[in-house]
Amino acid sequence: MSSSHTETKISLDALRPPRVREDAHIGSHAAQDLVSSDGSGVDRRVFVDPEIYQLEQQKIFAKCWLYVGHESELPDRGSFLSTTMAEDPVFVVRDKEGQLRAFLNSCTHRGAKVCRADSGSANSFKCPYHGWTFNTEGALISVPRLGTVYGDCFDRHQHGLREVPNVDSFGGMIFASWDPAAPTLKEYLGDMTFYLELMLSRMEGGTEVVGGVHKWTIDVNWKIPAENFAGDHYHVPSTHGAGVDMGYRSPLSNDGYCIHTGNGHSIGTERGGAQKGDAVRTDYDGFLAEMRAQLVAKYGAAAEDFVPIGVGTIFPNMSFMDTARFRTFRVWHPRGPGKIEIHSWCVVDKALPDELKAATRQTYSLAFGPSGIFEQDDGDIWQSVQDSMKGYVGRQGRLNYEMGLGREMPTSERYGSAFPGSTSDMLMTEANQRAFYRHYASLMTDAKK
Ligand code: FES
Ligand SMILES: [Fe+2]
Known part of the structure; x- marks a missing residue:
């Protein structure tokens, strides 16, 4: 049985600078600072530890503005490209008004990727699993056999794609952020x-x-x-x-x-x-x-x-x-x-x-x-x-x-x-x-x- 998981467990306190670092010795179970207050020392665990990695997904990649593409890759209405924001698959599309939007590339039915191509042009995205279809604004516009298999209880307006709340570009570079409270892109780039x-x-x-x-x-x-x-x-x-x-x-x-x-x-x-x-x-x-x-x-x-x-x-x-x-x-x-x-x-x-x-x-x-x-x-x-x-x-x-x-x-x-x-x-x-x-x-x- 491996005991390494317990030995390397990090508490959030361990990440909090500034604190005076106590010398760690090999085999120590003590938590230590991961980044020194001036940034001149970085604990090796920030590069390998799965818990720290998971925390990064939440604290960094779900908060920051992330680069998702270049405007020249989306020249026309309906142009799209698929990429990821950290590990979350997304696709970026120029909607029918010409506005840039980004969506989680995951069908609201059972999660399949609705956009399977790396890039291209489309008026709508049909999920290959059961055929639900979404438009370039992310709305669910078609459900196969809707009346027969769902009856009256199904409201397709509640099942649009999950949209990334912030998409903006600077000098042709397109960025997106999942954080509803994110600063503007210009403020972020400063x-x-x-x-x-x-x-x-x-x-x-x-x-x-x-x-x-x-x-x-x-x-x-x-x-x-x-x-x-x-x-x-x-x-x-x-x-x-x-x-x-x-x-x-x-x-x-x-x-x-x-x-x-x-x-x-x-x-x-x-x-x-x-x-x-x-x-x-x-x-x-x-x-x-x-x-x-x-x-x-x-x-x-x-x-x-x-x-x-x-x-x-x-x-x-x-x-x-x-x-x-x-x-x-x-x-x-x-x-x-x-x-x-x-x-x-x-x-x-x-x-x-x-x-x-x-x-x-x-x-x-x-x-x-x-x-x-x-x-x-x-x-x-x-x-x-x-x-x-x-x-x-x-x-x-x-x-x-x-x-x-x-x-x-x-x-x-x-x-x-x-x-x-x-x-x-x-x-x-x-x-x-x-x-x-x-x-x-x-x-x-x-x-x-
Ligand atoms: S998972 Fe997309 S239609 Fe079922
Ligand atoms: Fe180099």
């Missing part, structure tokens, strides 16, 4: 909107997805890639050393920024943008130079550093990478404490010439598609992180996020008053990860609603 606008509104017409969505699974907790994309530049020379040697990427200096803007959101990049090695060269360089000049004219010389914008994470599980060669959006959908399903897209500026769209898409696939050289590097390491923490001993102790402690300042001090958030005086810092985990802890303990 100061991150400034940096998102720099990335998404560089050209007239905004952005679009090209080439559909890549989906694959790997064995890692969702927070490991989310915190990596929050601005882990320190890993590049080591994890991606081969890509640097082959000329797919320039060597990394310590010159650049990491910025966090509140609510766990952050961005970071080396100066001039990553992925600018010589192995793949396209005219995208010229396009970026043009964009840089426009932003400098608007925000001053400091803006030069923000084209491309770099990597970033919108808390909790949406990340992006805007480089000197391509741009990708991705979502780390949790599939249990030790598994994620990655959804990844290549995103381009709509007004970009077709040949550059094709070139950036190709470069994206080569670098960060499911078999991309950098994606493979990261995926392999991330799975080893997870693997090393799943055992009885491996799940004990803390991971370290102390890099750059005490070197933070308001971003405005470094870049000027237009630039919000907090930054550091160097690229390699774990300030963004600390901000991510502080926010994580505040939600898990209800310190912040």
Whole structure:
């Protein structure tokens, strides 16, 4: 009989920062803090413990705004796509008035998925189990043999699909939240909107997805890639050393920024943008130079550093990478404490010439598609992180996020008053990860609603 369940049981008190950590020793049954008050130490159990994972579903994924798609994927009335919000299957549809809606993809009769396709166009959704049919507003519009099998007692108006109460978009990015009391999307994104606008509104017409969505699974907790994309530049020379040697990427200096803007959101990049090695060269360089000049004219010389914008994470599980060669959006959908399903897209500026769209898409696939050289590097390491923490001993102790402690300042001090958030005086810092985990802890303990 296993006793590990009792030994690792966490009470909510254990999540509550700040508390002084008592040194745990292997085999200790004592509860300890999971995230230190400054975010510089994170208990390994937050990456493996099933109870903590379940709590995340309630405290984080049922509360936060989650990325569910891009407006360019839903161009017309009736356009739909299916995805998930954490583990809950949903589909997003443009209804007959053109409004974006999202529904739990579960029939109100016996729960079957009513939308079975990844994407497409439809006026209605017929459940394949017994044939109940719903329209794009989620209303139940048809029940086979209604009068015969249900008689008068059945009210189909009571059986519409469960609708996600909040759906909104910013710069083409569509988010949804299950929380009826959620702040507006703009409030949720807060100061991150400034940096998102720099990335998404560089050209007239905004952005679009090209080439559909890549989906694959790997064995890692969702927070490991989310915190990596929050601005882990320190890993590049080591994890991606081969890509640097082959000329797919320039060597990394310590010159650049990491910025966090509140609510766990952050961005970071080396100066001039990553992925600018010589192995793949396209005219995208010229396009970026043009964009840089426009932003400098608007925000001053400091803006030069923000084209491309770099990597970033919108808390909790949406990340992006805007480089000197391509741009990708991705979502780390949790599939249990030790598994994620990655959804990844290549995103381009709509007004970009077709040949550059094709070139950036190709470069994206080569670098960060499911078999991309950098994606493979990261995926392999991330799975080893997870693997090393799943055992009885491996799940004990803390991971370290102390890099750059005490070197933070308001971003405005470094870049000027237009630039919000907090930054550091160097690229390699774990300030963004600390901000991510502080926010994580505040939600898990209800310190912040
Ligand atoms: S489960 Fe959908 S009609 Fe029965
Ligand atoms: Fe990486």
